[in-house]
Structure formats: structure tokens, C-alpha cells
Amino acid sequence: MGVRVPPGLLFYALAKVLEAEIGANAMIKKLINFLREVRQEMDRVSWPTKDEVRESTVIVLLFSLFFAIFIFAVDQLLTEIVRILY
Secondary structure, eight states, X not given: OOOOOOHHHHHHHHHHHHXXXXXXXXXXXXXXXXXXXXXXXXXHOOOOOHHHHHHHHXXXXXXXXXXXXXXXXXXXXXXXXXXXXX
């Protein structure tokens, strides 16, 4: 399955590296502030569980299959009607 890295950790680490390596020019400060805000927002996100993701995926796949079959049937019906008329 691999190592799970919390979503905000990458942004936090990047902000710390930029802060340590580059210094304090205004653009870098803005970037670091932005990355901190991104991390804070990522911490607030309510992430779905595996079961919720699996359930939603199954619903989307079934819904897509149903509409694909429906559109195919309507297309075949209209094709046959046009064939009969012309």
C-alpha cells in the first residue's frame, strides 16, 4: 500500500525549505505565506473514508452504464425511424 503522507505535510516541508534556503525577500514571503494557508485549508478538509469513496464510485459507474445503455437505445430507435421514413 505504501507510505501515506498527510496532505499538508508536503506544503509545510516546502515552506520550511524555502524559508531556510532563500531568505526573506517579499515574493518568497508571499509564497511561504500562501503555502502555510494551503496547509491550514488542507487540515480543515473533511476527507471521505475508503468506504464512502468506494460507494460513490460504484454509484457513478452504475449511473454512467445506465445512461450509456439508454442513449444507445434511443440512438438505435431514432436510426430505425429515419431508415423507415427515408
